[in-house]
Amino acid sequence: MLDLKLLKELCCAKGISGDENAVRDLIIKNISDYVDEVNVDSMGNVIAFKKGANKPKLKLMLSAHMDEVGFIVTHITDDGLIKFTEVGGVDKQVIYGKGVTVGKNEIEGVVCVKPLHLLSSNERENVPSIEDMFIDIGAKTKNQALEIINLGDPIYFDSIFEEKNGVIKSKALDDRIGCYVLIDIIKSDIPYDMYFTFVVQEEVGLRGAKTASYTVAPDAAIVVEATTASDIPGVDEEKKVCEINKGAVVTFMDKRTIYDRELYNIACKSAENVGAKWQTKTMVVGGNDAGVIQSSRSGVKTIAISLPCRYLHAPVSLATCYDLEAVLNTVKETSKNIAGGLF
Amino acid sequence: MEELIFKLCQSSGVSGDEEDIGNLVTRELSNYAEVEKDVNGNIIAVMGNKDSKYHIMIDAHMDQIGLVITHIDENGFLKIASCGGIDRRVLAGATVKILGREEIFGIICCVPPHLSSTDNKIQAFGDITIDTGLEKENIEKVVSVGDRAVICSKGKRLLNNIIGIQALDNRASVAALIRCAEILSKDSINCKLTIILSVQEETSALGAQTASFLIEPDEAIIVDVSFAFQPGVPKEKSGIMGRGPMIGISPVLSKKISSDLINLSKTDNIPYQLEIMGGKTGTNADSISSSRTGIPCGLISIPERNMHTSVEEVSIDDIEYTARLLVSYIKKKGEENA
Numbered sequence: 015m016l017d018l019k020l021l022k023e024l025c026c027a028k029g030i031s032g033d034e035n036a037v038r039d040l041i042i043k044n045i046s047d048y049v050d051e052v053n054v055d056s057m058g059n060v061i062a063f064k065k066g067a068n069k070p071k072l073k074l075m076l077s078a079h080m081d082e083v084g085f086i087v088t089h090i091t092d093d094g095l096i097k098f099t100e101v102g103g104v105d106k107q108v109i110y111g112k113g114v115t116v117g118k119n120e121i122e123g124v125v126c127v128k129p130l131h132l133l134s135s136n137e138r139e140n141v142p143s144i145e146d147m148f149i150d151i152g153a154k155t156k157n158q159a160l161e162i163i164n165l166g167d168p169i170y171f172d173s174i175f176e177e178k179n180g181v182i183k184s185k186a187l188d189d190r191i192g193c194y195v196l197i198d199i200i201k202s203d204i205p206y207d208m209y210f211t212f213v214v215q216e217e218v219g220l221r222g223a224k225t226a227s228y229t230v231a232p233d234a235a236i237v238v239e240a241t242t243a244s245d246i247p248g249v250d251e252e253k254k255v256c257e258i259n260k261g262a263v264v265t266f267m268d269k270r271t272i273y274d275r276e277l278y279n280i281a282c283k284s285a286e287n288v289g290a291k292w293q294t295k296t297m298v299v300g301g302n303d304a305g306v307i308q309s310s311r312s313g314v315k316t317i318a319i320s321l322p323c324r325y326l327h328a329p330v331s332l333a334t335c336y337d338l339e340a341v342l343n344t345v346k347e348t349s350k351n352i353a354g355g356l357f
Numbered sequence: 358m359e360e361l362i363f364k365l366c367q368s369s370g371v372s373g374d375e376e377d378i379g380n381l382v383t384r385e386l387s388n389y390a391e392v393e394k395d396v397n398g399n400i401i402a403v404m405g406n407k408d409s410k411y412h413i414m415i416d417a418h419m420d421q422i423g424l425v426i427t428h429i430d431e432n433g434f435l436k437i438a439s440c441g442g443i444d445r446r447v448l449a450g451a452t453v454k455i456l457g458r459e460e461i462f463g464i465i466c467c468v469p470p471h472l473s474s475t476d477n478k479i480q481a482f483g484d485i486t487i488d489t490g491l492e493k494e495n496i497e498k499v500v501s502v503g504d505r506a507v508i509c510s511k512g513k514r515l516l517n518n519i520i521g522i523q524a525l526d527n528r529a530s531v532a533a534l535i536r537c538a539e540i541l542s543k544d545s546i547n548c549k550l551t552i553i554l555s556v557q558e559e560t561s562a563l564g565a566q567t568a569s570f571l572i573e574p575d576e577a578i579i580v581d582v583s584f585a586f587q588p589g590v591p592k593e594k595s596g597i598m599g600r601g602p603m604i605g606i607s608p609v610l611s612k613k614i615s616s617d618l619i620n621l622s623k624t625d626n627i628p629y630q631l632e633i634m635g636g637k638t639g640t641n642a643d644s645i646s647s648s649r650t651g652i653p654c655g656l657i658s659i660p661e662r663n664m665h666t667s668v669e670e671v672s673i674d675d676i677e678y679t680a681r682l683l684v685s686y687i688k689k690k691g692e693e694n695a
Contacts, residue, residue, distance in 0.1 A: 095588065107479075108467055111447030111666040113510060113521070122513040124521045124668035128589030130444040131639075131664065141477050142446065148588055150662065150670065152515025162516075172511060174452055176462055181490030183452070183462055246466045247434050247486045253472045258490070299472075324488065328450030330464050332490050 016335055016342075020044065020197065021182070022175045024190040030084035030101045030168045031218040034058055037080040041193060041212050048200045049210070059226040060212040062200065070206035071355025075232035075314075076199065076345070077223055077303055078192025078239070079216035082185070083327055085169035087116065090160060094153030096123065098169055100144065102217030107141045108328040114149060117167035123151040171329035180335045187331045188240035189216065191321050195238045195342050199349065206353035216303050220270075223303035227310035234277065234315040234352050237304045238345055240333070241265070241295065241320035255299060256322045258333065261291025261340040263320040270301030271308055277317035277348075280357050284347035290340040293322070319345050358673055361385070361535065362520060363512040365528035369456055371423030371440050371505040372560040378419050378528075382554045385535050389542035390552065398556045399568045404538065405550040405687075411694035412549040413687055414574035414652075415537070416565055416641050417530035417581065418558030421523070422665055424453065424506040426487075433496045435463065435487040440505060441559030445479050447666050452509040453487055457500035462509070463487040508667035517599060518673045525669040527558070529659045529676050530580035536680035537687075544684075547691035558641055565641035569648040576614060576653045578686065579642040580679060582671065583632055583658035596660035599672040601628030602679040605656030607638050609646050614655030621685045627678050632658055657682060 029037040041060055046052060051063040060080075083102030090096055096116065100106075111127040126148045128137070149169065153159035173185035196210050209230045213222030227235065245257035256263045264281045266273055285292035308316040321341045323333040351357055370378030375398050382400050386392050390402035400419070422441030429435055435455070439445075449467040454460055466486040487506065489496055513521035534552050541550070551572050555564030558581075569577065583603055586595040596603040604618045622629040637643045638656055646654040657679055662670040 105450065105467060105470060107470070108450030111444065111663065111668055112451070113513060113668055122515055122521065124513065124515075124663060124670065126587055127444060127447060127663045127666045127668070128587070129584055129664040130442055130446075132584070132590060132594070138446075139479050141449075141479060146588075150515070150521075150587070152517050152519035152521075152670070154517060158516065174462060174509065178461070179491060179495060183464065183490070242469055244469060244472050246468065246488060247430065247432075248466065248468050248480075248484055249472055255472075324490075325450060325464055325467060327469070328464070328467055330450070330452045332464055332488060334490065 016338060018177050021194050024193055025175055025184040025186050028170050029081055031081040031215045033168050034080045034214050041197065044197050045200045055225060055229060057222050057225050058214040059222045061226055061229060062210040064200055064204060064208055066204040066206040066208060068206050070353035072233040072353055074349060074353040075209040075211055075227065075230045075235045076196050076349060077211045077213060077235060077237050077307065078196050079189045079213045079222065079303060080193060081214055081217050083217050087163060087165050087167045087169060090156045092156050094155050094159040096149040096151065098149060103327055105327045106144055109144065109147060110142055112329055113172035114169050116151060116169050117163045121151050121162055123149045126150050173329050182333050182335060183330050185330060187323050187333050188326045191240055191338060192238035195345055198342055199346055205350050208349060208353055213303060220303050220306045224306040227307040227314060231311055232314055235307045236345060236349060237302055237307065237316065237318040239302045239318055239320040240323040240326060241300060242326050243322035243324050246324060253297060255295050255297045256293055258322050258324060259336055260293045260322065261337060262344040263295060263322050264292050265295045265318045265320065267298050268295065268300045269298060270305030271316065273304065273317050274315040276357065277315055277352065280351050281317050281319055281344065281348045284351050285344040288343045288347045290343040292340065292344060319348065358536065358677065359520065362528065362532045363522065365531055366512065366522045366524045369507060370420050371507060372420040372557045374505050375420050375556045382419060382531060386538055386552065389538040395568060395571060397564055397567055399564045400554040401568065402538065402552040404541065405546040405548055407549050409548045412551065412574045413690055414551045414553060414569065414572050414577040415534060415683060416553040416555055416577060416579045416645065417534050418527045418564065418641055419531050419554040420556050420559055422559050426500060426502055426504045426506065428502060429493060429496060431493055433491050433493040435500065437485055437487060437506065438482055442665055444665050448485060453506045454509050455500055455504060455506040457504045459499050461489055461499055463489040510667035515670065519598060519670055520673060521668050521670045523667040523669065525661055525671045526582045526664055529582055529671045533580055533676045533679040537683040540680065540684045541687065546687055547695040550687055555641060562641055562644045566644040566648065569645040569652060573649060574652060577645050578655045578657060578683065579640055579645060580657050581640040582661040582664065584664060585660035585662045587662045596630040596632060598660050598662065598670065599674050600630055602675055602682060603630045603632035603658040603660060605632050605634065605638060605658060607634035607636065609637055609643055610656055611653035614653055618655055618682065618686060621689060622682060625685045627682050
């Protein structure tokens with residue numbers, strides 16, 4: 015049974031890269047009673063250790079990132095409008111005309127839209143560039159805006175969280191589902207000692223995982239992620255990458271990493287052991303923290319197990335409970351087999 | 358007032374499917390007037406001195422732009438067409454509410470840039486798709502072709518008494534008319550007043566056309582939204598939010614009504630702005646003014662940012678000023694024609 019209340023709390027917590035406090039606090043609150051040690055490093059990564067029933071053959075680290083994509087306030091115009099830039103890769107076609115909140119106090123704002131009636135045909139057909147966008151919080155002047163927001167404040171899309179008929183629609187599934195899976199495993203009885211890292215700043219260059227893996231110095235690592243499913247109209251069959259309702263995604267290669275062949279085979283076999291459906295990515299695209307974990311110190315055997323997820327870098331992404339359970343079961347079994355050296 | 362506006366904007370009424378908003382408006386106006394629904398779904402409320410020979414009509418359209426489901430494909434994805442002039446640039450990645458047998462959320466598909474062959478181009482309506490995550494057989498239990506959908510939007514309170522939400526075009530004006538009826542109900546008016554909340558303005562102005570034929574008033578004031586100044590909108594084509602309603606001046610409008618509205622604003626200290634147009638107004642005034650033998654029309658517009666999106670913005674002050682201007686005008690006309 016999935017703990018949808020916890021998943022909702024994780025997804026609704028706000029944390030763009032470099033501003034993960036709310037997510038970190040929530041995670042620590044949920045794991046403290048179940049781990050033997052938990053520390054926060056100077057970058058803000060949460061590093062937890064939990065003893066298992068047995069001593070492991072391999073020192074294993076499970077990792078998920080806490081941060082999400084969003085925006086940051088860069089400038090206020092004399093008319094009180096906000097200029098902003100992306101934090102992480104937001105698909106620029108999804109920004110225009112969306113509702114947002116700005117800063118810690120969640121000041122309401124909207125991304126302005128030049129009315130359709132006044133557009134040239136060229137403007138009508140092309141995605142506007144972010145340089146031409148403004149966020150309006152209703153301020154009349156720069157000073158009025160600066161009374162309630164600051165340059166550098168984070169900006170988030172308005173979003174929903176819904177689970178209905180097994181379909182989950184929410185912001186930040188990338189990578190709060192990874193955090194969810196790790197928490198779920200931490201709360202269970204584990205067969206071997208393991209390290210769990212909840213890392214910062216994945217979306218701006220895999221930065222947290224670099225220091226966390228240095229600290230833990232594992233022999234092997236499992237990255238638990240959300241990955242793009244493009245099984246939607248308008249995408250050619252061979253570019254779907256992976257599909258929802260087809261199970262956990264075990265990746266052999268992406269733009270950052272060629273995954274360890276042995277661990278890849280263990281992950282696939284582990285999925286089959288527990289009757290979880292699995293698939294692999296059919297295109298070499300994307301990248302995640304595995305890229306820096308694999309090259310940490312003298313090298314770490316690394317694998318990624320991901321949830322297929324549509325619209326990753328949009329206000330609301332979509333995934334299914336069926337796939338999430340497959341990821342959870344696959345990661346559990348894989349972690350047992352790697353830590354126990356059962357291969 | 359804010360509560361009323363949010364309630365009106367969160368009620369659904371995409372052109373041709375105005376039942377929800379019609380019911381809400383009927384409930385609100387029944388406190389002040391006799392309310393009926395006509396053959397096309399227009400809500401018609403009558404108040405004042407019903408025996409008076411002088412008959413004023415005020416109109417605001419109550420429909421909103423939206424989407425209509427045209428096809429359900431073999432994987433359960435929904436194809437859509439626009440119902441009214443929806444801006445395709447705001448659709449990618451938007452969350453929509455599908456008004457099927459139950460309301461369900463969907464996401465407008467957006468192909469990730471690295472997988473798209475039409476980089477940077479806005480999708481055409483034939484290619485735009487809604488994803489609910491449900492398989493065809495499950496989605497067909499709740500959604501049928503012809504059902505409407507609207508972009509989700511939560512009511513936002515911005516600074517300076519500005520609100521941001523979908524459908525302020527034209528529920529802001531509907532709120533002004535309800536407020537006007539409320540004020541007038543505590544007063545006596547010497548003329549007959551008919552308030553029309555009309556259907557299908559965004560698609561064809563059908564509602565106002567047939568309602569004005571039915572009502573046959575001596576004159577009409579139309580209330581709608583118009584452009585407020587913002588980046589990309591020229592100053593000469595816009596008003597400023599919070600500085601009062603825009604009184605329209607155009608060849609199709611009655612010069613007398615326009616100047617009466619201006620003079621009344623001055624004498625009653627109601628802030629106002631002017632909106633000068635060289636021809637048609639793009640509102641119900643265009644069809645009402647040529648109904649039967651012709652009806653003199655005035656136009657009052659509430660300045661609005663981000664028109665035809667789910668994040669339209671209007672100043673609550675402007676709605677209140679609009680209601681006050683209507684009240685002053687109707688009372689004065691009643692006295693003049695008593």
